[in-house]
Amino acid sequence: xxxxxxxxxxxxxxxxxxxxxxxxxxxxxxxxxxxxxxxxxxxxxxxxxxxxxxxxxxxxxxxxxxxxxxxxxxxxxxxxxxxxxxxxxxxxxxxxxxxxxxxxxxxxxxxxxxxxxxxxxxxxxxxxxxxxxxxxxxxxxxxxxxxxxxxxxxxxxxxxxxxxxxxxxxxxxxxxxxxxxxxxxxxxxxxxxxxxxxxxxxxxxxxxxxxxxxxxxxxxxxxxxxxx
Numbered sequence: 001x002x003x004x005x006x007x008x009x010x011x012x013x014x015x016x017x018x019x020x021x022x023x024x025x026x027x028x029x030x031x032x033x034x035x036x037x038x039x040x041x042x043x044x045x046x047x048x049x050x051x052x053x054x055x056x057x058x059x060x061x062x063x064x065x066x067x068x069x070x071x072x073x074x075x076x077x078x079x080x081x082x083x084x085x086x087x088x089x090x091x092x093x094x095x096x097x098x099x100x101x102x103x104x105x106x107x108x109x110x111x112x113x114x115x116x117x118x119x120x121x122x123x124x125x126x127x128x129x130x131x132x133x134x135x136x137x138x139x140x141x142x143x144x145x146x147x148x149x150x151x152x153x154x155x156x157x158x159x160x161x162x163x164x165x166x167x168x169x170x171x172x173x174x175x176x177x178x179x180x181x182x183x184x185x186x187x188x189x190x191x192x193x194x195x196x197x198x199x200x201x202x203x204x205x206x207x208x209x210x211x212x213x214x215x216x217x218x219x220x221x222x223x224x225x226x227x228x
């Protein structure tokens with residue numbers, strides 16, 4: 001893990017910032033178990049008590065989850081995402097309904113505001129998502145996890161096309177809550193009539209068709225809600 005050595009003074013705060021950077025950059029993704037306390041202490045050249053305090057602070061803010069006897073895991077990518085995960089709880093239907101609200105509005109904004117660069121990034125995300133999903137039928141758990149992540153990345157790309165940074169952060173918090181369910185349900189839908197194509201949504205955004213984009217996004221989430 002390429003973390004720089006901290007300077008003297010405000011060590012806990014410095015360690016918090018470096019651990020937060022490792023999380024927000026994706027170096028430690030959601031669900032990842034971070035290195036043990038002793039390893040972090042040696043890497044950062046600080047005492048174990050300093051590391052312990054930093055981890056405790058990030059757990060309190062919702063970024064990390066300490067599992068006694070198992071280790072410490074990444075729970076969210078930001079304090080806002082952590083708070084949203086706490087508020088959403090574990091009720092999948094509630095999360096999907098909130099996700100629908102955000103995605104429909106994001107699709108409208110994306111169709112109205114997207115740039116050529118946004119559209120290129122969105123098409124790339126769609127291609128990666130479709131390729132990963134197509135590989136699920138012949139793959140194992142690692143393939144399913146990769147496809148679920150690619151699907152999440154696609155929807156995140158749609159939200160980024162909205163040009164609204166706060167909406168993107170709100171959405172990230174909600175989608176992190178539901179990401180695990182994607183990996184669970186995906187094997188049952190791939191190759192069946194329940195397998196949802198996102199081509200219509202991409203086309204609507206490309207054509208700047210605001211109402212169609214909203215409709216495509218809403219119909220997709222309605223199907224997920226009906227199955228939840």
